[in-house]
Amino acid sequence: MIEICTVGGYSEVGKNMTAIKYQDEVVLLDMGLQVDKYISAKDENDDDIIDAKELARQGALPDETLIKDWKKKVLAIIPTHAHLDHLGAIPFMASKYDAEILCTQFSANVLKRLISEKANKFSNKITTLAVNSVYQLSENIRIEFINSTHSTPQTVMVLVQTPEGSVLYCNDFKLDNNPVIGDKPNYRRLNELGAKKEVKLLIMDALYSNLERKTPSESIAREMLREVMLGVSSKDKAVIVTTFSSHIARLKSIVDFGKKMKRKIVFLGRSLAKYTEAAEECGIVNFSDDVEICGWSSKVRKKLKEIEKQGNREKYLIVATGHQGEPNAVLSKIVKGKLRFRLFSEDHVIFSCGVIPNPVNIAQRQILEDEFKKHKVRIFKDIHQSGHASREDHRDLINMVRPEHIIPSHGDFSKTSHLMSLAQELGYQPGKTVHLMQDGQRLSI
Numbered sequence: 001m002i003e004i005c006t007v008g009g010y011s012e013v014g015k016n017m018t019a020i021k022y023q024d025e026v027v028l029l030d031m032g033l034q035v036d037k038y039i040s041a042k043d044e045n046d047d048d049i050i051d052a053k054e055l056a057r058q059g060a061l062p063d064e065t066l067i068k069d070w071k072k073k074v075l076a077i078i079p080t081h082a083h084l085d086h087l088g089a090i091p092f093m094a095s096k097y098d099a100e101i102l103c104t105q106f107s108a109n110v111l112k113r114l115i116s117e118k119a120n121k122f123s124n125k126i127t128t129l130a131v132n133s134v135y136q137l138s139e140n141i142r143i144e145f146i147n148s149t150h151s152t153p154q155t156v157m158v159l160v161q162t163p164e165g166s167v168l169y170c171n172d173f174k175l176d177n178n179p180v181i182g183d184k185p186n187y188r189r190l191n192e193l194g195a196k197k198e199v200k201l202l203i204m205d206a207l208y209s210n211l212e213r214k215t216p217s218e219s220i221a222r223e224m225l226r227e228v229m230l231g232v233s234s235k236d237k238a239v240i241v242t243t244f245s246s247h248i249a250r251l252k253s254i255v256d257f258g259k260k261m262k263r264k265i266v267f268l269g270r271s272l273a274k275y276t277e278a279a280e281e282c283g284i285v286n287f288s289d290d291v292e293i294c295g296w297s298s299k300v301r302k303k304l305k306e307i308e309k310q311g312n313r314e315k316y317l318i319v320a321t322g323h324q325g326e327p328n329a330v331l332s333k334i335v336k337g338k339l340r341f342r343l344f345s346e347d348h349v350i351f352s353c354g355v356i357p358n359p360v361n362i363a364q365r366q367i368l369e370d371e372f373k374k375h376k377v378r379i380f381k382d383i384h385q386s387g388h389a390s391r392e393d394h395r396d397l398i399n400m401v402r403p404e405h406i407i408p409s410h411g412d413f414s415k416t417s418h419l420m421s422l423a424q425e426l427g428y429q430p431g432k433t434v435h436l437m438q439d440g441q442r443l444s445i
């Protein structure tokens with residue numbers, strides 16, 4: 001018998017964490033933050049270092065009391081990728097467990113930076129595992145990382161193999177056949193799992209299971225960027241682009257086209273510097289050859305002042321943090337005149353992202369766009385494709401893997417019920433072979 005506790009990310013979008021127990025051993029898949037609550041807790045405390053108790057009180061961390069009885073049995077904490085809603089709680093929570101962290105090299109590089117910023121003491125061992133390789137965690141549990149695609153490098157599907165069958169955890173994935181960085185998903189292995197009927201349970205990111213489509217490839221987002229960066233004249237104009245700092249493939253496209261525009265490329269903002277360093281450290285990209293990276297705000301300020309002084313803003317491509325309108329990010333500071341960089345009529349700002357649909361983000365982004373409009377800046381928005389699968393990808397993955405049971409993840413019923421209806425269409429039975437879970441519920445199979 002395998003027991004599952006859906007700890008976090010099943011009653012909300014965020015703070016992902018799932019516990020898998022076999023006999024006396026437990027692995028934790030993901031340990032993520034509820035990012036909006038984390039940011040508001042941080043702002044309230046006006047401090048970069050806030051303690052875990054305060055974050056837990058504000059609901060920014062997965063509720064580990066739900067698995068109190070399993071605490072001593074945890075062998076490993078396994079984040080699937082480097083997004084904060086999957087590994088951001090590790091610096092605050094992991095040290096309470098006598099468990100190693102098992103992740104890919106890029107995730108480890110990001111994690112180390114988060115730990116040095118946020119954790120006071122941290123003693124868990126971090127073991128890195130390459131994509132498409134296996135790790136014998138104990139006599140009974142073997143972990144396999146299957147290459148997947150998403151919106152940050154080295155995202156994996158995690159296969160937890162036990163003597164009584166396997167759990168396949170695909171929490172954040174898309175099926176991208178033309179990724180800009182890395183390989184397409186390991187379909188060979190997924191088909192093999194299906195052919196052998198090896199997967200007892202598939203836990204699957206259901207976020208966009210209501211969208212009747214296949215999520216377009218990252219290479220489509222690259223073409224959208226090509227159109228606005230190379231196909232629209234920006235002669236004599238400032239050009240500013242913003243995107244997710246963890247989206248290294250998107251940044252690569254931006255850098256590639258920036259070079260074709262024959263502009264000097266500058267990255268402005270701490271998170272851009274942090275994720276770029278993490279990616280360069282494991283050889284995914286080498287932006288530093290072509291890009292001047294200014295992380296700390298003093299450097300950002302100095303660089304923009306220098307451009308103003310030289311009077312050659314049309315020779316630069318500025319890549320800035322703050323695509324969701326975050327008040328403390330570079331983009332908001334530029335538009336509010338806090339960095340003394342002037343904006344003129346028909347300068348370009350390119351949003352290579354969507355708006356994350358929560359009330360705070362929607363409001364902040366609107367404020368940002370209104371400010372740009374005051375300066376009569378040209379706005380190019382939604383130059384973007386999602387990193388999350390849609391309904392027809394879900395169908396393909398289910399048909400490939402042919403699991404015995406399915407648990408939809410990455411949201412409350414408003415998200416997961418759509419995947420349940422698809423599973424029903426494919427012959428699964430609600431409550432018997434497809435299970436809608438909430439935070440804190442348990443299932444034995």
Ligand SMILES: [Zn+2]
Nearest residue numbers: 081083150172
């Ligand atoms: Zn993600």
